[in-house]
Amino acid sequence: MKTDHSDTERMPHPAAATRMRAMVHHRYGPPSVLQASDVPRPEPRRGEVLVRLEAASVHSGDLYVMAGDPYLVRLAFGLRRPRNGIPARDLAGVVAAVGADVTDLKPGGDVFGWSTAGTLAEYACVPVGNLVRRPTTVSAVEAAVTPMSGLTALQAMRDVARVRPGDRVLITGASGGVGSFAVQIAKAMGAEVTAVCSGRNIELVRSIGADHVIDYTTTDFTANGERYDVILDSVEAEPLASVRRALTPTGTVIPNSGRGGRWVGPLGRIITARMRSIFTRQRLAPFVSVEKHEDLVALSDLLASGQVTPLIDRTYPLAEAADALRYVATGHARGKVAITI
Ligand SMILES: NC(=O)c1ccc[n+]([C@@H]2O[C@H](COP(=O)([O-])OP(=O)(O)OC[C@H]3O[C@@H](n4cnc5c(N)ncnc54)[C@H](OP(=O)(O)O)[C@@H]3O)[C@@H](O)[C@H]2O)c1
CATH class of the missing domain: 3.40.50.720 (NAD(P)-binding Rossmann-like Domain)
Structure with missing residues (x-):
């Protein structure tokens, strides 16, 4: 008897929905340590939002964190090897799901902000306070290069x-x-x-x-x-x-x-x-910048009013994130370097 596989072939494998593509580094080092990986997709907990990323961006701070240089950063990111290993913080995307107690944002909404769990990935789980709605006049790439x-x-x-x-x-x-x-x-x-x-x-x-x-x-x-x-x-x-x-x-x-x-x-x-x-x-007055929700709102307002327009130099696909980081490392980028996902 001939078996019809067409329906089962269309169905995603049950595990597929719980996995995602990400760029990961398992040891500290230069951009060449980044590897394309298949990793578990995070689940939003109380107060968190699962974002399906459309874009991210990389900057010089990501190079320091990836290199574990200075050693001080290893206190936060893992002493011997990176605990999480997905670099970058900036993101823009669409709300895929929300955890308990999240009432401000709904699935389907366009958002941007930052994640401390890394953004060179298809999804990120982000505390709701790290996100704001993306203004309709601002593209996902423009929003993604803005936060840091x-x-x-x-x-x-x-x-x-x-x-x-x-x-x-x-x-x-x-x-x-x-x-x-x-x-x-x-x-x-x-x-x-x-x-x-x-x-x-x-x-x-x-x-x-x-x-x-x-x-x-x-x-x-x-x-x-x-x-x-x-x-x-x-x-x-x-x-x-x-x-x-x-x-x-x-x-x-x-x-x-x-x-x-x-x-x-x-x-x-x-x-x-x-x-x-x-x-x-x-x-x-040297200083270290602080990630604050109210300042993300202020930036969003500056973008929406047109007083600030992000300057985007190059855009790389996720799989070429190492090249994007190498370009940042030259110290000669003209504006921001974006990653599309
Ligand atoms: N305080 C904080 O919390 C904080 C947070 C984020 C970043 N930072 C620091 O901010 C610095 C800038 O970061 P960034 O992301 O803006 O760097 P960046 O994008 O890599 O800066 C590259 C730009 O610098 C220009 N440049 C190089 N040498 C120059 C010179 N002698 N005079 C004037 N311009 C020169 C380059 O132009 P040409 O190609 O024409 O040379 C290029 O356009 C970094 O050192 C970073 O560590 C601090």
Whole structure:
């Protein structure tokens, strides 16, 4: 007798619905340690949302976490080897299911935000407070590149530098992930913005609102006689003492390159700068950004109003996430690097 397999062939294997594709690293190292894997799909617990990802993004912080460098990050992510191993935090996608007590979001809704359990995967379970609805005018990729760099830029400009209308703000790395958000947020706050970038990016930073541009390959901003109320220095190519010469007597400099020693990373430099700050009227204010729901809402509002438009350089499919991370590692991305899922 001939057996008809057509129905059973169409049916997904019962286990298939509980698995997902993800990029995973089982040891600390460079992007080459990432492997395409089939892993259990997470289930939303109380207060959590299961998001089916449409897009994610990668930035320099993901490289530090993947490398377990500085060692301090291993306290959070696993001492000998990564506990979870799915990199990245930024995400945008569709609500697939909600856990108990989640009333704000419903299955089918478009959301974006962050996950501490990794986002280079088809699904992520996320506490509801890490998500906001995606504005209808903003694409999934635009939303996915926003959280980490956007929160850093927002908190640097608003909370650390306390930018006021008319302030003269200088931003190094203005063509990068954090810098491209910082230029637009400082403009939205009424500042007069000077962007420091290379010649090939001059038009790019003007297109996102920079009032003045300094080409770092030909001009040293610390030695041209100009003074700024705020300097966000995401590159730290010049010594802090030189950068302070470009600051007004009561100005604020935010050293933000993330560089530091093998053990505690930038922490030692953050403490040193804070101590030196006690002896000067200038504020030396390195900081670590904090993931806050209300700031994600603020970013979402800036996107919805059109005051901020994410600058997207390249988009890679999930399977090529290692290439995306390698590109970020060059330090020459123009805006953000997205992953589509
Ligand atoms: N405080 C925090 O909590 C926090 C959070 C996130 C990130 N960060 C730090 O923020 C920094 C920036 O991150 P990111 O993601 O924005 O980096 P990124 O996107 O990799 O920055 C790349 C950009 O920097 C530009 N650049 C390189 N050298 C430059 C120089 N000497 N002067 C001016 N621009 C230069 C490059 O332009 P060219 O190609 O033209 O050189 C490129 O467009 C990182 O060091 C990261 O560790 C801090």
